Structures are given as structure tokens and as C-alpha cells.
Amino acid sequence: MHRIVIVGGGAGGLELATRLGDKLGRSKRAHVTLVDRCATHIWKPLLHEVASGSLDTHVHQIAYAAHARWHHFEFCHGELIGLNRSQHTLLLGAVADAEHPGEVVLPPRDLEYDTLILALGSQTHFFGITGAQENAITLDTLPQAERLRRRLLQTCVKSSARKDAGRSSPVDIVIIGGGATGVELAAELRRMEAVLREFKVHGSDQPGEMSVTLLEAGPRILPALPPDVTAATSDQLRDLRIDVSVGDPVIAVENDTVVTQSGRRIPSDITIWAAGIKAPACLAKLDGLSVNKINQLNVARTLQSESDPDIFALGDCASCPWTGDRMVPPRAQAAHQQAIFLFHAIQARLRGEAVGEFRYSDYGSLISLGPTSAVGVISPSSQAKRIFVKGRIARVMYSALYRKHLAAVSGLRKTLVGIVVDSLRRLNTPGVKLH
Numbered sequence: 284m285h286r287i288v289i290v291g292g293g294a295g296g297l298e299l300a301t302r303l304g305d306k307l308g309r310s311k312r313a314h315v316t317l318v319d320r321c322a323t324h325i326w327k328p329l330l331h332e333v334a335s336g337s338l339d340t341h342v343h344q345i346a347y348a349a350h351a352r353w354h355h356f357e358f359c360h361g362e363l364i365g366l367n368r369s370q371h372t373l374l375l376g377a378v379a380d381a382e383h384p385g386e387v388v389l390p391p392r393d394l395e396y397d398t399l400i401l402a403l404g405s406q407t408h409f410f411g412i413t414g415a416q417e418n419a420i421t422l423d424t425l426p427q428a429e430r431l432r433r434r435l436l437q438t439c440v441k442s443s444a445r446k447d448a449g450r451s452s453p454v455d456i457v458i459i460g461g462g463a464t465g466v467e468l469a470a471e472l473r474r475m476e477a478v479l480r481e482f483k484v485h486g487s488d489q490p491g492e493m494s495v496t497l498l499e500a501g502p503r504i505l506p507a508l509p510p511d512v513t514a515a516t517s518d519q520l521r522d523l524r525i526d527v528s529v530g531d532p533v534i535a536v537e538n539d540t541v542v543t544q545s546g547r548r549i550p551s552d553i554t555i556w557a558a559g560i561k562a563p564a565c566l567a568k569l570d571g572l573s574v575n576k577i578n579q580l581n582v583a584r585t586l587q588s589e590s591d592p593d594i595f596a597l598g599d600c601a602s603c604p605w606t607g608d609r610m611v612p613p614r615a616q617a618a619h620q621q622a623i624f625l626f627h628a629i630q631a632r633l634r635g636e637a638v639g640e641f642r643y644s645d646y647g648s649l650i651s652l653g654p655t656s657a658v659g660v661i662s663p664s665s666q667a668k669r670i671f672v673k674g675r676i677a678r679v680m681y682s683a684l685y686r687k688h689l690a691a692v693s694g695l696r697k698t699l700v701g702i703v704v705d706s707l708r709r710l711n712t713p714g715v716k717l718h
């Protein structure tokens with residue numbers, strides 16, 4: 284049987300493994316294996332909600348092992364660390380015990396493939412800024428989002444206990460990067476603070492509120508979106524009392540201060556870095572596969588590696604041509620479209636036919652600004668005129684994007700049951716995790 288191995292069970296990889304398992308694995312026309320360094324999947328665009336405690340991770344995680352059983356593919360827990368292209372073999376690193384990192388649960392293993400699909404996503408790019416990696420928290424993975432949530436909670440509790448005369452705000456948070464992640468997180472923090480005050484976790488007698496500063500190096504926040512979306516978002520952030528600063532790049536991150544090019548020194552109890560991405564460094568060491576400056580695999584429009592036609596890549600870790608000299612952007616929407624393209628392309632390949640070319644369609648972008656508001660542009664088709672949307676209706680559309688991902692991987696029935704369970708659970712919880 285033809286062996287298809289997909290590495291990375293994120294927005295793109297899990298959808299592809301599910302579709303291929305249901306189609307080819309079930310009928311035993313191919314053996315489909317999904318490899319991931321984690322045991323569970325969570326849709327990455329939800330991570331800012333995990334960080335603010337408004338999303339219950341136990342409800343929203345998908346266990347790969349169970350999902351694989353239900354969708355006729357094999358799950359292999361491990362981290363890709365090497366590749367031997369002539370022997371068609373991957374090397375997976377040892378899996379350590381999370382509680383006792385010295386103890387090995389699974390030893391390093393080889394895995395053979397006929398067709399390999401790399402869907403490793405991306406991670407934070409610090410651009411070599413002094414102290415950023417050491418002093419700032421990032422939001423790439425579930426453990427990082429959980430760590431940020433705990434830090435936020437502890438810092439709020441500590442600030443309630445101390446009486447700092449002369450401090451204008453009980454807690455100072457600085458977010459570096461005015462893209463979608465930074466903006467969405469800033470808005471979520473206000474929701475978190477309101478609930479913590481309501482339940483008296485964050486002292487309600489504190490003078491002033493948490494100060495949230497959003498720093499963007501470029502001339503405007505949300506640079507990838509149209510200017511009217513930036514303007515509407517800036518207005519809403521002002522209403523949420525978030526201090527937005529643009530055009531003043533950060534040059535250093537210290538333990539409790541962020542320093543900008545203009546010489547501003549901004550006090551910070553917690554600094555969050557959300558200012559750029561690069562693909563995982565391991566991709567640059569995979570048996571000579573061609574990568575760009577940020578480690579993304581250079582792929583043709585067929586999504587095949589420029590160095591090896593048996594290797595495909597999708598999502599954030601792939602550098603794929605779009606229009607003119609622009610490349611497909613690193614977004615969940617692109618990973619989803621590429622998963623659908625590869626689902627058909629891999630079947631064509633098994634039949635010995637040409638795989639065709641991937642065409643990215645931009646259906647717009649939505650930015651969440653808390654539980655009841657969002658801003659963005661949508662277009663019903665790639666040719667149609669863009670429609671500006673904001674407020675509650677935009678928030679409903681934003682939530683629908685996640686439901687669409689769930690429906691693609693878990694099916695409509697499970698998604699609908701999930702919506703009902705989640706709504707009932709929310710009736711009986713504070714809205715934000717308090718511990």
C-alpha cells in the first residue's frame with residue numbers, strides 16, 4: 284500500500300489527514316499516518332482566548348489517537364528531527380515524559396514514506412531584538428498560551444495584595460506586534476480583567492485598571508488589512524482603553540521594561556511578543572530541502588518541494604507563489620484551502636495523473652475584539668467586491684470560522700453537539716477561568 288505521511292496535525296495537516304483517512308485509509312487504498320509532537324490538537328487562532336482564560340481547553344482539544352481511530356489513519360506521536368530522502372525515511376525524536384523530562388516514553392524512531400507532506404506551521408520570529416526571547420512570552424503553542432494565562436492571573440492576584448503608592452495602574456501589560464494576534468489578545472485582556480474584578484480575584488478596590496499597551500513598529504496596526512479596518516479597530520481599541528503606539532520599533536526587552544527606538548521606556552509586568560513568524564528551524568536541516576530566509580520550504584504551485592517531487596508542504600511552513608511576486612499568506616484560511624487541494628492532488632498522484640496547481644482565494648479577514656465584537660472585510664468569492672463588517676454580526680462570522688474548521692475535521696453532527704454542550708457549560712461558569 285502507498286504510504287502517505289503527514290507531519291504536523293494543525294489547521295491544515297489534521298484536516299488533510301482526516302479527509303485522506305476517510306477516503307483512502309478506510310478503503311485500504313493507502314496507509315495514512317499523521318505525526319505530531321503533541322498528543323492533542325487545538326485550532327491555533329483560539330490561542331489568545333486560551334491565554335485570557337475564556338476558552339476551556341479540555342472542551343476544545345481533539346485527541347489525535349481517538350481522531351485517528353475514527354477516521355482510518357494512524358497517529359504517531361513524535362517530533363520530526365531528520366530526513367533521509369534517498370531512503371524515503373523520516374527520523375522522529377524521543378518523546379519525553381512531560382512530568383519528568385529526563386525520562387523517555389518513546390525512543391527515537393524511523394518512519395518510511397512514499398509521499399511526505401510537511402505541515403509544521405510556524406513559530407515566533409524575534410528578529411534578533413535584544414532580550415526579546417529571554418523576557419517576552421509568546422503565543423505559538425497551547426502550553427505557552429496556558430503559561431501566559433497563569434502569569435496574568437498570578438500577576439493580577441499579586442497586585443491585589445500589594446499597595447504600591449505612586450503606581451498609576453496595578454498591572455502593566457505590553458504587547459509587541461500590532462497584527463491580528465496582538466490586537467485580538469489586547470481586546471481579550473480587557474474581558475479577562477472585567478471578570479477577574481467581578482469575582483474579586485483582581486482586587487476591586489484597586490485604583491485604576493490594568494494598563495495594556497500595544498506597540499507596532501510600522502505606521503499602522505493590522506498592516507495586512509485595508510486602512511478602513513485599521514481605523515475601525517483603532518477606534519474600538521481606544522474605547523477599550525488600550526494604548527496603541529505605531530511607528531516606534533522596539534529595540535530591547537528588559538525584565539520589567541520595553542525600550543523603543545525613540546527612547547521610550549515602558550514599564551511592563553508581562554511582555555508578550557506577537558510581532559512576526561518564521562517556520563521551524565528543523566526544516567532548514569532536512570537533507571538539503573530548499574528553504575527561504577524564514578525557513579519556509581520553497582514549493583511550486585503544485586505544493587511540491589522545489590527539491591523533491593515526493594515531498595509536499597502546506598500552511599505556514601510553505602512558501603508558495605500567489606499573484607505577481609506575492610506569496611500565499613500564513614493564515615488558517617490558506618492552510619484549509621491547501622488541505623483541500625492536496626486531498627485531490629494526492630489522489631490524482633496515486634492514479635498517475637498530474638496533480639494540478641493550487642490557486643489561493645482570499646475571502647477576507649476578521650479580527651475579534653472581545654466576546655461580542657469583531658471587525659473585518661469579507662468577500663463571498665475571490666472576484667466579488669469586499670464588504671466591510673463590524674460589531675456583533677462580524678463576531679458571529681468570526682466564530683463561524685472555527686465551527687467550519689471543526690466541521691471539516693469532526694463532521695457536522697459532532698460540531699453541532701459541541702456548540703450545544705459549550706453553550707450549556709458557559710451558563711454555569713464565570714466566563715473566564717479563575718484558577
Ligand SMILES: Cc1cc2nc3c(=O)[nH]c(=O)nc-3n(C[C@H](O)[C@H](O)[C@H](O)COP(=O)(O)OP(=O)(O)OC[C@H]3O[C@@H](n4cnc5c(N)ncnc54)[C@H](O)[C@@H]3O)c2cc1C
Pocket residue numbers: 290291292293294295296318319320321324326327328329330331361362363364402403404405422423463464563565597598599600613614615616617618649
Ligand atoms: C493567536 C493567533 C490567532 C490567529 N488568528 C488567525 C485568524 O483569525 N485567521 C487566520 O486565518 N489565521 C490566524 N492565525 C494564524 C493561523 O493560526 C495559522 O496560519 C494556521 O494555524 C497555520 O496552520 P498550519 O497547519 O500551517 O500550522 P499549525 O496550525 O500551526 O499546526 C502545526 C502543527 O505542527 C506540529 N509540529 C510543529 N513542529 C513539529 C515537528 N518538528 N514535529 C512534529 N510536529 C510538529 C505542531 O504541534 C502543530 O500541531 C492566528 C495565529 C495565532 C497564533
